[in-house]
Structures are given as C-alpha cells and as structure tokens.
Amino acid sequence: MHDRMGNGEAAQYFVYRSSEPATSPVGVRIVDVSPHIAQKNELMEQLSVALDFPGYFGRNWDALDECLRDLSWLEEHEIELRHKNVPLEEMQEQRIYLSILQDCVIDWVKGNDKNFVVSFPESCRELVERRLLEARRP
Numbered sequence: 645m646h647d648r649m650g651n652g653e654a655a656q657y658f659v660y661r662s663s664e665p666a667t668s669p670v671g672v673r674i675v676d677v678s679p680h681i682a683q684k685n686e687l688m689e690q691l692s693v694a695l696d697f698p699g700y701f702g703r704n705w706d707a708l709d710e711c712l713r714d715l716s717w718l719e720e721h722e723i724e725l726r727h728k729n730v731p732l733e734e735m736q737e738q739r740i741y742l743s744i745l746q747d748c749v750i751d752w753v754k755g756n757d758k759n760f761v762v763s764f765p766e767s768c769r770e771l772v773e774r775r776l777l778e779a780r781r782p
Contacts, residue, residue, distance in 0.1 A: 657749040658772060659763040664726070673720040681731035687741065695723070705740055712748040715758055724761040730771050739779035742772060
C-alpha cells in the first residue's frame, strides 16, 4: 500500500515551516495535531473529532487512510494537518502514520476538489524522511 516514492522523493509532498503562520486563512480547516500524542488511540481520537469523521470510522490505520482520502463531509476545500513534532512513541507506528499521510497527500494532488496539506516544523524534516525511508524497506 505505501510504496510509491524513491529515496530522493521521500517527503516532498509535506510542507516544512521554520515558523507557524500568524493567521489561518478563511475557509481552511486547520487541525493542530497535539504534540503530546504518544499512542495510536489518542491520535485516532483527535483526528476523528477534529475532522468530523463519520460514525463508521474504525479507529485503525485502514480506517484513517480511507477517511483521509475522502473528507467529502467537510465544507472546507483546504484541510491542513499541522504538526509540532512527529507524534507517537513507537517508531513502527510513526512509519505507518507518515506513510498514510504521504499517500493521501499524493492522492489529493491528483485532481480532487480539496487541497490536503500536511505540515511539520523544519526541525522534523530529517526524522520524517528517515521514517518514510524505513517504511519502504522490506
């Protein structure tokens, strides 16, 4: 499922910022992912609430992938998941989460009516790229 990028392209679809924007544009749903999320169930709960996931959301990786690829129930045409760090304590869960985000961004770029943005601080770039590369190793 998560095997579309070569080494040099690992995280090119994410936005890296040296500072947070002062304001949020009108018509954009900004989800500030808590920097204190350590467990998968905490992440699933925050994203489910913040993005108004449907009742059928199963709070697992496949369900997250499915819901992030849809988002048809949201009025906003731009959605940004803004991170202050890479959430989750377990490296394997970080790999899965980042791979899902990357694949969803790629799918949204292909011409859907919404713009799905995932952002991290510039200081997280190396870790994000490393986790994505690790996720692609057999």
